[in-house]
Each structure stands twice: as C-alpha cells, then as structure tokens.
Amino acid sequence: EGFSLELTTKLVGECNISNLLAAVAVALHLGMKPENIKYAVAQIEQVEHRLNMKRTAGGVTIIDDAFNSNPTGSRMAVDVISQFTGGKRIIVTPGMIELGDKQFDLNRQLGEHIGKNVDIAIVVGEYNRKALTEGILSTGFDESKLIEADTFQDAQRHLATILTAGDVVLYENDLPDTFK
Template sequence: MIRTVREYLKPYNEVFIVEMGAKQIGDIKEICDLVHPSVGIVTAVGEQHLESFKSIENVQRTKFELIDSLPSDGGLAVINDDFPYVANRPVSNVECVRYAVSNPGNAGYVATDITYTPAGTQFTVRTPQGASLEFSTRLVGECNVSNLLAAVIVAMRLGVPEDKIRYAVGQIEQVEHRLNMKRTPGGVTIIDDAFNSNPTGSSMALDVLAMMTQGRRIVVTPGMIELGDRQEELNRNFGQKIAASADIAIVVGEYNREAIVDGINESKEKDASSATEVHTVPTFLDSQSLLGSILRPGDTVLYENDLPDTFK
C-alpha cells in the first residue's frame, strides 16, 4: 500500500523538502500526488534527457506539473527566469515569484555582484522592495547562486530572520562532484563537476573556470550524453565555450571527441586570441598521467562529467 508523505511526518516537523526528478511526462505529477506540495520551485528547464523526453517542450510540461499541482489557496510558485522555457510559461493558478541571475527583466529577486574565488562566492540579493542582502558561500557557480537565491526567497516567505539565512548560506558544505572546489598541497585548485554534465551546467562550470586567473585553466572532459539528435551540435557548442574559458583542454574518450575538438578549432579560427591547447586521450587514467606531467602551482583543473572509460 502506498502511503502519503503526511503519514511519515512528526508533530514537530515544520518543513518537508523533496526533490522531484523526471525522465518522462507524468513523473513529477505522480510525486505531487503523494507529496501534496504547497510551495514549488522550478530551478530549470533545459536540454537534458532528450532521448526520453524527445523535446524541450515536453521537459517544460513535465517540470510545470509541480506548479500545476499547487493549491490555489496559499500556494506559491518560485521559478527561475534565467531559462527561456521557464520565463515564457505563464503561471495563473497560484502566486508566482520569479527570480534570476542572468535574465533579470521580469524577475522580482535578482542575484548580482557575483565574485568567484578559490574560497567560494560572494553575491548580493536584490529584492522587489529594493533591499540589498549580501551573502558569502563556499559553493561556486551560477547554478549554485541561483539555487541559493530560490532558497533565500522561500526562507524569507517562511519568516526566517535575515541573519539566520545569511549564516545558513555561509555554512552550506560543498557537494561532492558538483562544482566541488578544493586545493591540493601542490597549490593546484581542483573544480570537481564530475557528477553530471548538461549544456547549461557545463557552461556555468566553465564560467567559474574562466575566473580562475592565477595560473593556467585546464578542463578534463568526455563531453555530454543523453542529448538525442542534438548530441553532436551541443558538444560542438561545448567545445566553443571551452575555447573561451580554458587554456588547456583534455578530451577523454572517442564518443564526443570530434564534436568538442571541432568546436574548439572553430573558435580559434574566428578569434586569433584564442589559443586553447588540445589533448585527446583514450581513458581517464591517461588524462591523469598527462596532468601529472604538465601541472604547475597556481593551475586550476575542472573535471566536467565522468563517463566511464567503457563508454565509447
């Protein structure tokens, strides 16, 4: 027998948070029918799992199953306008608060003045009332700033004092393999974004890498998968972004190699100042051997995605 979430909550529980993932239409509605959420956050609608969704319109429809499930009395939708297929979707069934980092046009809450360092990120939240709240976090990357912005909005709506929100943001630990940053004894900064890679996330990770200017910027990647008939196109675009963000690219494996390298070379042809050095290796172990021979103190290495070497 399927039990609802309410049956598991204790009298002293005040807030229940659930992450809702999906790979096909109806997945999120099914979870909503169990959870009965009152607040819904749509963090993104992007080109991922296209092999199962078939189109970004289907991704949008599925993500907004959460918003459509919110109660008209007291429901709150918090949605990220940085994604076109979030920004262009009207919400009329509940109160809707929009937030943004890079597309602030219609957003009530905006994160600005973002600065990345090996120690983390500083940013400012501007509210609809004109207030400016400054935050520091150990996390890096626009995606993390964006997610924190959504969390700040909900915390403020729940009446959490600003000083406690600020303290909580500063205490959040980095998540392993998700833009996790650390420093080696040899003075090399490692950005570990190996858990997953999609077009939006990989672009944000490269933005972080681009800001690390103490030494050379190096990206190690096998590229992105599960992109359907846009696999080659999006990995070529990924290569173009690498050319604008990294000094050295180490492309692992064969599956996306041609598309990524073509993208890098296309950018180098268009921009004479682009001089990204490209290495191709068959396995992740080979990439580590190569890194061991070229790394210098002050360099930054981004690991973007970690497809197993058996995936060709």
C-alpha cells in the first residue's frame, strides 16, 4: 500500500537521514503505527558534538562536529554545510589525525572537498596545515578566505570579526591546541 508519512527530525546530514529512513522502513514492516513512528522520530535528540546543530542569538548556525576525525565523517560534515545558502559557510578545523601513512593525502583530500564547498576556511594548528591548505587552494579557492590560526582561541578571534546573521560555522574536529 502506498502512503506518505511526514516526519520531523532534529538530525542533520544525509548519513543520519538514510539511517533514520531505514529504521522507519523496519518499523513499518514490523507493524508499528505511523503516528507512533512519527512521534518517535520527533523525539530523537542530536548527539553531542556529532553534527549537533544550534542557532545563536545573533542568527548564526553552529554545526558542532567536534568529535569527528575520520575521512568519511569529515566529508559528510562538509556536505552538510554545503547545503546552506544565504550566509557565509565557514569551517574551523585542525584536520584529521591517526591516519598512518595516509595522513597527508587524506587531509589534502579533505582540503579539496572543503575548497569546493565552503566560503571561508580556518585551519587550526600546524599539524595538518600544509596538507589542508594545499588541498583547499588546489580548487581555486580565494586565498584571502583561507585563515591559518595557531590555536582554537585564535580561530575564535578571527570568527568574531567576520560572523554575521545567516552565517553557518562547522567545527570539524577539535584537536587540543597542545597536539603537535
């Protein structure tokens, strides 16, 4: 039987939505009532620091993906910010760690994806700076929109000077400033 079910969720990202839709399909197959599914989906809370979206009083959208540090998840987070329109899309990231001999290449690839999908990139720390900036700039990204910050606090100072209502900021990974 064909029918539609309108759902509301606090989750963002294609990865979360595809998992949610699979769960809904299973629930329907098991005979759950659509109104119970609708209620349950609306109750699902965002996971702290995992594509956790908040809006500030100043009208800026913050996407907190601070606990993510893997190639697939980082790419998906950049895909999420790429869907926003109307304001500046800004990423703040130190890149990814613990990737062995693929460390440089995977961070460079992340940089390329960032360069194609955001308006301003703030690269934090030195550890992955070269790989990320190479990747970002290889896409023709405006070098004046690439900010290198030594610390997270430094990145926050830069943000304070450029944010306006309608902007969206993605915090992608949050390596401590002491990580070398």
